[in-house]
Amino acid sequence: MKWRKWLFLFLISCLLVMQAPSMIVQADVPIDYDGKTSESEEAEQTQDASKTAEQKKKEQSKKKNVTSAGVPLKIEQWDIGRYDPYVVDANWIEEAVGALSNALFGLNKIIVDTVDAGMDLLFNMNPLEKFADKMETVNKAVFGSLKTTYGKLFLIISLAFIFYQIAINRKSQGGIRSIVGLIGVLVITGLFMANQSFYVKTCNNIANVAQTTLLSACSVIVDLAGSEGEFVDNDKIDPKNVSKGTVAIMRNIYFDLAVEKPYLIMNYGTPDKTVINKKDGLDGLSRTDTLLSFKETEEGKEAKKDYTKAYEVDKYENANLASSSVYDQLGIA
Secondary structure, three states, rough: HHHHHHHHHHHHHHHHHHHHHHHHHHOOEEEEOOEEEEOHHHHHHHHHHHHHHHHHHEEOOOOOOEOOEEEEEEHHOOOOOOOOOOOOOOOHHHHHHHHHHHHHHHHHHHHHHHHHHHHHHHHHOOHHHHHHHHHHHHHHHHHHHHHHHHHHHHHHHHHHHHHHHHHOOHHHHHHEEEEEEEEHHHHHHHHHHHHHHHHHHHHHHHHHHHHHHHHHHHHHHHHHHOOHHHHHHHHHHHHHHHHHHHHHHHHHHHHHHHOOOOOOOOHHHHOHHHHHOOOOOOOOOOOHOOOOOHHOOOOHHHHHHHHHHHHHHHHHHOOHEHHHHHHHHHHHO
């Protein structure tokens, strides 16, 4: 009996030895032949992360920071084409009404873009500063030609008239006045033709200073009245370029009144961004910037639709982006 007992123990020991390698293999972590941790999973995770970043780049863009004399220009922050009324889950009739709203508001944005470019051109480019020297060259050439052709004739006629007054009509006082007037005309004409570029630039600068002073005074009056808005950017104006900074504020005010506030009312029901942005957006962006960050590509439109449905309509219960609001948006547009 003892030999059977030892045989049984020997067989059990052999089975345990045979099963041990397989158990060790199953419990071990994946390793390469050099003993290092496998890089397959790390490469796969890196690829997935890069795909996510690449997809976000296709769907969204970053906010631009374009300044004019220290003042950020609101019209340059996002593509003006993205300031559109927007709804989700609309039927074909509601989509048609939404398309009409977009068309009407799009016409308004074209006008705003044109007026903004005109303000920048007229106030900041100073075309008189650029063409004053050329005007002086042209006028000097014209004046020189006229002086050569008719100068002597004009002088002879003027002297003859003065002689007639003094010698024949015996009006010495009238003759003296004519002599003084002739000398004054020649002196003033000569000075202007020789320095007209300086005079034009000086007058233009005086006009610019007067405009800047008037605009700055208006902003101070609005601030004293308790208004904030775009006038809070007064402190950002570059002291060396007050005129351009003041024009930038006026451009922001125009854009805010004509585009941004109607856009906010259509999509959020209020023009107050501080109230809207109390709720968070995506990836560190404000709520308003998140909706404006989506590109006008197929990927961007799809991502915008998903975000609006999941966050604005379902989570934040924003009825202004629901399909039932298309008629209100049409009226505002």
